[in-house]
Amino acid sequence: MSSTPTTPPTMAQDASPAIRLSQARPGDAGWIVEVRQQSGRDRSLPPEELERRLLEFGFVEGATVELLHEGPVGGDPIAVRLDDMRVALRRDDAHEVWIRLAAEAK
Amino acid sequence: MSALSARIALVGNPNSGKTALFNALTGARQKVANYAGVTVERKEGTVKTPAGRTLSVLDLPGTYSLRARSPDEAVTRDAVLGRLAGETPPDALVAVADATNLRLVLRLILELKAVGRPMVLALNMYDIAQRQGLRIDLDGLRRELGCPIVTTVATRKRGIDALTAEVDALLDKGALAGPNQWREPTAAEIRDAHREAQRILRTYVRPPERPDTLTGRIDSVLLHPVAGLAILLALLFLIFQAVFAWAAPLQDLIDLGFQGLAGLVGQVLPDGLLRSFITDGLIAGVGGVLVFLPQILVLFLFIILLEDSGYMARAAFLMDRIMGGAGLHGRAFIPLLSSFACAIPGIMAARVIDTRRDRMTTILVAPLMTCSARIPVYTLIISAFIPSERVWGGLSLQGLVMFGLYAAGILSALLVAFVIRRVFWRGAVEPFLMELPTYKLPAFSSVARGLLQRAEIFIGRAGRIILPLMVLVWFLSSFPAAPPGAESPIDYTFAGRLGHFLQPLLAPIGFNWQMTVALIPGFAAREVAVAALGTVYAVGDAEANIGALATQLHHHWSLATGLSFLAWYVFAPQCLSTLAVVRRETNSWVWPAVMVAYQGGLAYLAAFIVYRTAVAFGAG
Ligand SMILES: Nc1nc2c(ncn2[C@@H]2O[C@H](COP(=O)(O)OP(=O)(O)OP(=O)(O)O)[C@@H](O)[C@H]2O)c(=O)[nH]1
Ligand SMILES: [Mg+2]
Numbered sequence: 001m002s003s004t005p006t007t008p009p010t011m012a013q014d015a016s017p018a019i020r021l022s023q024a025r026p027g028d029a030g031w032i033v034e035v036r037q038q039s040g041r042d043r044s045l046p047p048e049e050l051e052r053r054l055l056e057f058g059f060v061e062g063a064t065v066e067l068l069h070e071g072p073v074g075g076d077p078i079a080v081r082l083d084d085m086r087v088a089l090r091r092d093d094a095h096e097v098w099i100r101l102a103a104e105a106k
Numbered sequence: 107m108s109a110l111s112a113r114i115a116l117v118g119n120p121n122s123g124k125t126a127l128f129n130a131l132t133g134a135r136q137k138v139a140n141y142a143g144v145t146v147e148r149k150e151g152t153v154k155t156p157a158g159r160t161l162s163v164l165d166l167p168g169t170y171s172l173r174a175r176s177p178d179e180a181v182t183r184d185a186v187l188g189r190l191a192g193e194t195p196p197d198a199l200v201a202v203a204d205a206t207n208l209r210l211v212l213r214l215i216l217e218l219k220a221v222g223r224p225m226v227l228a229l230n231m232y233d234i235a236q237r238q239g240l241r242i243d244l245d246g247l248r249r250e251l252g253c254p255i256v257t258t259v260a261t262r263k264r265g266i267d268a269l270t271a272e273v274d275a276l277l278d279k280g281a282l283a284g285p286n287q288w289r290e291p292t293a294a295e296i297r298d299a300h301r302e303a304q305r306i307l308r309t310y311v312r313p314p315e316r317p318d319t320l321t322g323r324i325d326s327v328l329l330h331p332v333a334g335l336a337i338l339l340a341l342l343f344l345i346f347q348a349v350f351a352w353a354a355p356l357q358d359l360i361d362l363g364f365q366g367l368a369g370l371v372g373q374v375l376p377d378g379l380l381r382s383f384i385t386d387g388l389i390a391g392v393g394g395v396l397v398f399l400p401q402i403l404v405l406f407l408f409i410i411l412l413e414d415s416g417y418m419a420r421a422a423f424l425m426d427r428i429m430g431g432a433g434l435h436g437r438a439f440i441p442l443l444s445s446f447a448c449a450i451p452g453i454m455a456a457r458v459i460d461t462r463r464d465r466m467t468t469i470l471v472a473p474l475m476t477c478s479a480r481i482p483v484y485t486l487i488i489s490a491f492i493p494s495e496r497v498w499g500g501l502s503l504q505g506l507v508m509f510g511l512y513a514a515g516i517l518s519a520l521l522v523a524f525v526i527r528r529v530f531w532r533g534a535v536e537p538f539l540m541e542l543p544t545y546k547l548p549a550f551s552s553v554a555r556g557l558l559q560r561a562e563i564f565i566g567r568a569g570r571i572i573l574p575l576m577v578l579v580w581f582l583s584s585f586p587a588a589p590p591g592a593e594s595p596i597d598y599t600f601a602g603r604l605g606h607f608l609q610p611l612l613a614p615i616g617f618n619w620q621m622t623v624a625l626i627p628g629f630a631a632r633e634v635a636v637a638a639l640g641t642v643y644a645v646g647d648a649e650a651n652i653g654a655l656a657t658q659l660h661h662h663w664s665l666a667t668g669l670s671f672l673a674w675y676v677f678a679p680q681c682l683s684t685l686a687v688v689r690r691e692t693n694s695w696v697w698p699a700v701m702v703a704y705q706g707g708l709a710y711l712a713a714f715i716v717y718r719t720a721v722a723f724g725a726g
Contacts, residue, residue, distance in 0.1 A: 048292070050537050057210070068325065086325070086543075086544075092537075093538065
């Protein structure tokens with residue numbers, strides 16, 4: 001499937017503040033504004049590795065996301081719609097993905 | 107033009123239908139299922155093209171990038187780049203894409219183009235794309251990517267000839283491999299490639315007119331935090347009840363057939379060695395295992411339905427936190443679930459796990475999951491000792507015990523993983539990303555084919571492994587013959603002596619000498635122990651009526667002994683092929699040794715506790 005055209009982050013810059021995908025609740029929808037692996041977290045991965053994995057999986061700036069479901073224990077992991085795919089990931093990894101919520105989802 | 111040959115490789119994202127296409131091309135029967143990470147090793151087959159070429163086709167594990175991270179993805183990278191010793195890169199690549207999910211594969215294709223091999227793009231699952239009203243400008247895409255495109259429906263063998271014809275055309279044209287310019291992309295380069303893929307997608311692909319909404323609706327039930335978990339548990343419960351309840355009538359039928367056969371042999375043949383060989387060795391031994399075919403098939407029916415529908419990834423989602431709590435990697439779920447069929451594919455499936463320690467932990471606990479070879483052992487002992495009653499409004503008590511044994515396996519796997527990860531190997535948590543595939547209705551034909559294949563494997567094992575071993579067991583328990591008039595002739599035979607010699611080792615856990623003997627060939631495969639018990643008791647009771655083995659066990663063993671045997675089988679490392687695979691996958695004898703030690707220790711301990719407890723309650 002494909003391209004539901006995404007609003008570029010710049011156009012709605014002041015619509016709402018960016019939040020981490022790990023803080024999103026079910027029903028939250030918007031688009032990715034930044035994917036950046038923060039240094040200094042307890043990871044055995046080389047720098048940039050998680051960032052590249054997320055990117056290869058489609059977590060890339062401009063992609064639309066919507067949080068669909070939460071896991072039964074502690075709301076972790078989360079299932080998100082990422083453009084036209086459905087992807088499950090742990091909140092810990094979603095921490096590196098910043099999203100801006102679309103206005104109507106609020 | 108006739109004696110030409112060439113090599114092609116199928117590359118693409120996980121779950122895009124590469125293996126389905128491989129099977130359609132080569133007539134192979136490799137495993138196809140609706141979740142990512144089914145194929146973990148390379149498989150080769152051949153197909154004749156319209157121009158008469160012999161194409162050797164390579165099926166590879168799916169990947170999102172050539173920048174391999176886990177052992178299975180490394181296989182794909184090495185095959186595509188021709189990095190394996192003594193191997194050249196394939197003459198052409200076939201990029202296999204799920205036509206309904208092109209974004210990620212387009213980026214992979216851009217990466218593949220840098221490798222410089224001639225390439226054909228197969229837009230697979232085109233049936234679904236059409237059903238959704240997805241419009242793809244094939245000509246435009248062809249020009250843009252600079253490679254031929256064919257549309258395929260691998261599961262219905264559509265577009266196969268067109269695909270091989272395109273490969274022919276490409277090779278006839280003398281399309282030569284360019285220089286390999288591939289290197290690991292940086293994050294910035296991946297972003298650029300995404301932008302490029304996005305542009306291509308926007309230009310040539312129209313969003314579907316009738317997008318799939320079914321998956322979302324099903325997920326809102328199956329992934330519901332409460333209902334979803336309840337459904338998962340109910341499903342597991344149903345499976346183990348069904349393994350017992352549904353299969354029983356069929357099993358009785360087969361059992362009756364074998365008993366009739368034995369009776370017939372008894373009438374036709376005079377009492378003597380030949381008759382004993384056929385009735386005690388073959389029918390009581392090999393037949394004693396074959397009667398469990400219905401149970402195996404019921405279990406696999408469920409497994410195949412779960413795998414083909416797309417539910418597996420959902421189950422992994424629901425269980426992730428619990429698995430994570432035990433220190434298991436998120437991707438360990440599917441290897442462990444596969445181990446319900448057999449630990450061997452389960453251990454191999456652990457190749458999808460990237461870090462070594464996570465992978466080793468998964469491999470070490472996989473054999474604790476109840477594999478299908480334990481079904482004959484469990485079923486036999488349960489039907490001998492657990493009354494066939496209904497409790498709690500209609501649940502079969504025997505089915506409940508079966509469920510309990512499965513649960514014991516799962517819990518002990520979690521516990522052992524917890525100990526390994528919290529005591530021996532403490533480490534950081536690895537990232538876990540998993541695609542949730544769209545649901546598909548399993549095709550009747552593929553389910554039937556899958557079941558047939560399992561039946562063949564089960565019967566094949568009976569012929570290849572159990573039959574020769576039973577000939578041996580029969581021989582050992584018939585010779586040397588006892589002096590005439592001996593009270594218990596079998597005590598004089600090799601098996602009898604060996605059993606009596608070793609039995610003191612296992613006496614503390616309540617095993618008698620027949621069980622001790624049966625455990626030895628039982629190392630070849632778990633269900634062999636059932637066959638060996640069948641033979642040893644049949645030879646020993648030459649005079650007694652040939653009843654079902656369960657009846658005999660009920661007569662010869664105490665309840666405590668039966669329960670202790672069950673506990674033993676939850677843990678015992680009774681499978682040489684598993685150990686051989688662990689050795690191959692870990693490239694060392696250390697891990698099989700660790701496995702034997704810890705599983706053997708647990709088995710003895712568990713059987714000891716169960717036996718002593720049961721005896722204390724008066725079941726000795
Ligand atoms: N409707 C439809 N389903 C297909 C088609 N091709 C494959 N499938 C289904 O798609 C799922 C994945 O197929 P596989 O062949 O296992 O995919 P794979 O690319 O080998 O997957 P990995 O080995 O995990 O990388 C299975 O459920 C197939 O039945 C197709 O052309 N049409
Ligand atoms: Mg495959």
